[in-house]
Amino acid sequence: MTNHDLYLEKISLWLDNRLDAAESAALEAHLRLCSTCRQTHAAMQMVDAQLRQAAQTVLDPSPGFTRQVEARLDSYRQSHRRLWAGMVILLVGSLVLVGVTVAAASVSLLTLGQALTDPAMLVYGLRRVGEFAHQFWLVADLLRLVVRVALAAVQQPLFWGMVLVSFLLTGLWVKILRSLYRRTAVHIT
Ligand SMILES: [Zn+2]
Numbered sequence: 001m002t003n004h005d006l007y008l009e010k011i012s013l014w015l016d017n018r019l020d021a022a023e024s025a026a027l028e029a030h031l032r033l034c035s036t037c038r039q040t041h042a043a044m045q046m047v048d049a050q051l052r053q054a055a056q057t058v059l060d061p062s063p064g065f066t067r068q069v070e071a072r073l074d075s076y077r078q079s080h081r082r083l084w085a086g087m088v089i090l091l092v093g094s095l096v097l098v099g100v101t102v103a104a105a106s107v108s109l110l111t112l113g114q115a116l117t118d119p120a121m122l123v124y125g126l127r128r129v130g131e132f133a134h135q136f137w138l139v140a141d142l143l144r145l146v147v148r149v150a151l152a153a154v155q156q157p158l159f160w161g162m163v164l165v166s167f168l169l170t171g172l173w174v175k176i177l178r179s180l181y182r183r184t185a186v187h188i189t
Helices: 003-015 021-033 035-059 062-078 080-115 119-133 137-154 157-188
Strands: none
Touching: 003 021, 003 035, 021 035
16 A cells, blocks of 8 residues: 555545544645645545535435325325326336436546546545445435335226226137127138
């Protein structure tokens, strides 16, 4: 491990506010003298800011959005006919959110790619992305809601009506095919 690698780890801890006063002072003193570590620090700060911004974009509207969807879900339960529309809204909402998430992550990765010329920085960046991805619970939350709406839909008369219609159609087809078979059989004999 070179001297710079040692400081790389310290810079990472510093950005996480995990260095004590003496360690911070020592690092600051080194940054004043070493341009390599100064560049590393600047790049790391940029990555941090990008990821934080991306996380905020994704997470900020989430609590309100989830609550809104939950409230809507309750009202849709009361008016069953609108349930399918609710499901479409939910799916579109989920897709938009996933899209925003992917876009935000792409922008961050692009910045990472530009900032990272050093393998050690790449490792740091990937670790940061991993921590960021950890917060993607929101997507799982939305999927849970979609499943819940789908389950509610199964209880609807409309759904069972469709099941009944498809059963009847299947029975009709079987009858038609049988009579066709019989006619063919008669022709053969
Ligand atoms: Zn250095």
